[in-house]
Amino acid sequence: MNDSPMAPPPGRGMLRDLRHMLLYAGKRLLALLFTVLVGVYLTIIIANMGGQVDELRLVQIRSQASEAVRADPAFQDLTPTERNELIARQVSQEVERLRLDQPFVVRSVDYLQRAMRLDLGRAEQMHSDRGSREVYDIIVERLPATLLLFGSANLLVFFVSVFAALFLSRRYGSALDRSVIALAPTSAAPGWFYGIFLILVFAFVVPVLPAGGMVTAPPPADRWEYAASVLRHMLLPLLAMFLSSIFISIYSWRTFFLIHSSEDYVEMARAKGLPSNLIERRYILRPTLSPIITSFLLMLIGLWSGAIILEQVFNWPGLGSLLFQAIGHRDTPVIIGGVVIFAYLLAVTVFLLDILYALLDPRVRIEGGRR
Amino acid sequence: MRESTLLRVDDLALHYQTRRGVVRAVDGVSFELRRNEALVVLGESGCGKSSLAKLLMRVLPRNIHHTGGRVTLGETELGTLSDERFRREVQWSRMAMVMQASMNALNPVVKVGQQVAEPLRVLRGWSRARALARAAEVFTLVGISTDFMTRYPFELSGGMRQRAVLAMALVAEPELVILDEPTSALDVLTQASIMNALKRVKRELGTSFILITHDVATSSELADRVALMYAGQLVEVADAGDFFNEPAHPYSRMLMASVPRLRQRQRPEAIPGQPPSLFDPPGGCRFAERCPHRFARCARDPESIRIGERRRVSCWLFGDDRRDHGGRTEGGGT
Numbered sequence: 289m290n291d292s293p294m295a296p297p298p299g300r301g302m303l304r305d306l307r308h309m310l311l312y313a314g315k316r317l318l319a320l321l322f323t324v325l326v327g328v329y330l331t332i333i334i335a336n337m338g339g340q341v342d343e344l345r346l347v348q349i350r351s352q353a354s355e356a357v358r359a360d361p362a363f364q365d366l367t368p369t370e371r372n373e374l375i376a377r378q379v380s381q382e383v384e385r386l387r388l389d390q391p392f393v394v395r396s397v398d399y400l401q402r403a404m405r406l407d408l409g410r411a412e413q414m415h416s417d418r419g420s421r422e423v424y425d426i427i428v429e430r431l432p433a434t435l436l437l438f439g440s441a442n443l444l445v446f447f448v449s450v451f452a453a454l455f456l457s458r459r460y461g462s463a464l465d466r467s468v469i470a471l472a473p474t475s476a477a478p479g480w481f482y483g484i485f486l487i488l489v490f491a492f493v494v495p496v497l498p499a500g501g502m503v504t505a506p507p508p509a510d511r512w513e514y515a516a517s518v519l520r521h522m523l524l525p526l527l528a529m530f531l532s533s534i535f536i537s538i539y540s541w542r543t544f545f546l547i548h549s550s551e552d553y554v555e556m557a558r559a560k561g562l563p564s565n566l567i568e569r570r571y572i573l574r575p576t577l578s579p580i581i582t583s584f585l586l587m588l589i590g591l592w593s594g595a596i597i598l599e600q601v602f603n604w605p606g607l608g609s610l611l612f613q614a615i616g617h618r619d620t621p622v623i624i625g626g627v628v629i630f631a632y633l634l635a636v637t638v639f640l641l642d643i644l645y646a647l648l649d650p651r652v653r654i655e656g657g658r659r
Numbered sequence: 660m661r662e663s664t665l666l667r668v669d670d671l672a673l674h675y676q677t678r679r680g681v682v683r684a685v686d687g688v689s690f691e692l693r694r695n696e697a698l699v700v701l702g703e704s705g706c707g708k709s710s711l712a713k714l715l716m717r718v719l720p721r722n723i724h725h726t727g728g729r730v731t732l733g734e735t736e737l738g739t740l741s742d743e744r745f746r747r748e749v750q751w752s753r754m755a756m757v758m759q760a761s762m763n764a765l766n767p768v769v770k771v772g773q774q775v776a777e778p779l780r781v782l783r784g785w786s787r788a789r790a791l792a793r794a795a796e797v798f799t800l801v802g803i804s805t806d807f808m809t810r811y812p813f814e815l816s817g818g819m820r821q822r823a824v825l826a827m828a829l830v831a832e833p834e835l836v837i838l839d840e841p842t843s844a845l846d847v848l849t850q851a852s853i854m855n856a857l858k859r860v861k862r863e864l865g866t867s868f869i870l871i872t873h874d875v876a877t878s879s880e881l882a883d884r885v886a887l888m889y890a891g892q893l894v895e896v897a898d899a900g901d902f903f904n905e906p907a908h909p910y911s912r913m914l915m916a917s918v919p920r921l922r923q924r925q926r927p928e929a930i931p932g933q934p935p936s937l938f939d940p941p942g943g944c945r946f947a948e949r950c951p952h953r954f955a956r957c958a959r960d961p962e963s964i965r966i967g968e969r970r971r972v973s974c975w976l977f978g979d980d981r982r983d984h985g986g987r988t989e990g991g992g993t
Contacts, residue, residue: 552763574766
């Protein structure tokens with residue numbers, strides 16, 4: 289970095305930068321860990337309704353035990369007292385197993401410990417398509433479908449809109465620019481809304497594409513055929529999401545670039561006679577890289593939650609519908625599992641962003657370390 | 660016309676298109692600048708000074724309605740150059756600019772030395788080392804330690820940033836540097852030291868300057884010539900000594916009377932009224948409304964009248980034919 293011939297003792301600036309960076313990274317890491325801890329603990333309390341869910345669980349255990357004892361022919365000839373004792377014994381066994389006899393506060397801390405170690409436990413009612421009750425398996429099974437669809441849609445929207453916006457900001461006020469602005473309100477309708485129309489048109493009026501699902505049933509054995517089938521199924525939901533967000537996205541990036549291209553240093557660069565592609569790269573994109581990367585990374589982790597309605601409309605087996613079902617079933621471990629993973633992803637992303645800011649922006653790196 | 664004319668500007672015009680109508684920011688401006696001369700363009704806020712500078716440098720906003728006139732730099736008629744040729748051949752290499760608000764004229768994420776050296780690397784294709792070595796020379800010339808070359812702009816004080824921008828303007832050894840309010844955001848001591856740096860540059864490099872300012876006191880330090888601008892037009896162009904001692908145009912006189920001076924009993928006097936709107940300005944003399952010497956002829960556009968060798972005044976008071984001039988009170992200088 290210090291490459292000029294008259295840099296004061298070579299390497300000293302670099303060392304200074306490095307020390308500041310490490311100090312800064314350490315502080316941020318501690319702060320983020322604390323944030324995750326608080327976030328996860330809050331989720332545990334909320335998802336358990338502050339312990340209320342335990343009461344429900346207790347009632348459920350009791351009724352299950354008495355059902356089981358009554359239905360079992362082996363216990364037919366027991367006297368009511370004996371039977372009640374048996375039921376009480378079974379209930380207390382189950383309570384002990386689940387440690388429901390301990391106060392919620394104690395167990396919530398225990399939950400927290402396990403959650404922070406990513407030990408997500410077993411689901412109460414839900415199970416994965418392969419039959420596993422492990423929350424981890426349930427989530428991992430749905431992850432690829434969500435990442436594939438939402439990842440490609442968002443990447444497409446992001447890159448298309450940034451480059452289109454840069455292009456338009458150069459042609460501010462042109463017919464093309466004005467028509468994109470006019471189209472921006474089309475994003476008021478959500479993706480699933482466009483999805484319904486697209487399904488109507490391309491799956492029924494002109495039946496060229498499948499109406500929903502991720503792959504034909506039964507799934508093709510050949511890997512290439514499988515991929516082609518997934519691609520065909522992806523096309524409509526992808527288009528729906530693209531349509532619903534592209535114009536507003538171009539519009540907002542265009543405004544962003546317009547604001548930043550009227551900075552004094554950009555005007556100075558123009559007066560300096562620099563070619564316009566250099567101005568765009570070094571004077572517009574480079575100083576604004578931090579907010580651009582921020583929105584890019586936040587978009588990436590936003591994929592984690594999927595999109596509930598769109599997944600329903602296209603019958604897409606993603607995380608959105610999974611979490612929706614989990615909430616409906618009050619399947620606390622699945623909800624908590626989802627949130628814990630999201631919290632970690634968010635924390636890692638924010639940490640990454642902090643480091644990137646420091647690398648990209650000397651004001652953060654130098655000032656931040658000094659403080 | 661003279662042996663050493665560097666810049667010749669004829670009937671320059673720049674009109675902006677706005678929602679409220681056409682703004683005539685620069686409306687028929689003509690002047691000449693000789694080599695190694697410093698011309699101060701004086702004027703109130705909004706009189707079109709900065710527009711004049713931007714027009715000369717071709718860094719214009721998008722809402723241009725009309726531009727006109729001829730600009731000749733040395734032997735080059737600038738109007739005939741395409742934007743691309745102007746950028747490659749004139750901008751920064753022959754004519755550079757220090758912009759208003761140059762506090763923010765440096766890219767916040769690039770080291771100062773790199774930015775100063777950048778025009779040489781990009782426009783002349785110099786190597787990094789060579790460009791940085793040259794940048795170090797101009798840093799010394801404008802009075803900043805070369806240690807600051809490896810710093811980022813936010814690590815520099817306002818005065819140092821201003822000097823760095825000045826260094827950037829001088830790095831390619833242009834014949835002409837346009838300074839748009841270079842010191843108006845700085846404290847008086849810093850202003851003085853920057854003016855001293857400019858004087859040194861002028862003496863050592865023979866650079867010509869156009870200094871655009873509203874600050875009469877600071878400008879008098881550097882000025883060889885003064886052009887006074889009012890409502891998009893030049894009302895008086897004269898040698899600095901003549902202008903400051905014996906202003907001719909009524910506006911010049913009133914402006915000089917409004918400047919407070921040391922060791923002088925006389926109270927500074929404000930000029931009553933407001934400059935006219937540049938939307939559809941009035942016909943005739945634009946200062947007429949505020950002028951104590953107004954007479955019938957002022958309803959006609961004033962001609963630029965030559966007084967002596969080196970002074971031009973746009974005022975009918977100096978016309979040959981003064982028959983219809985009523986009660987003119989003689990009020991030369993002080």
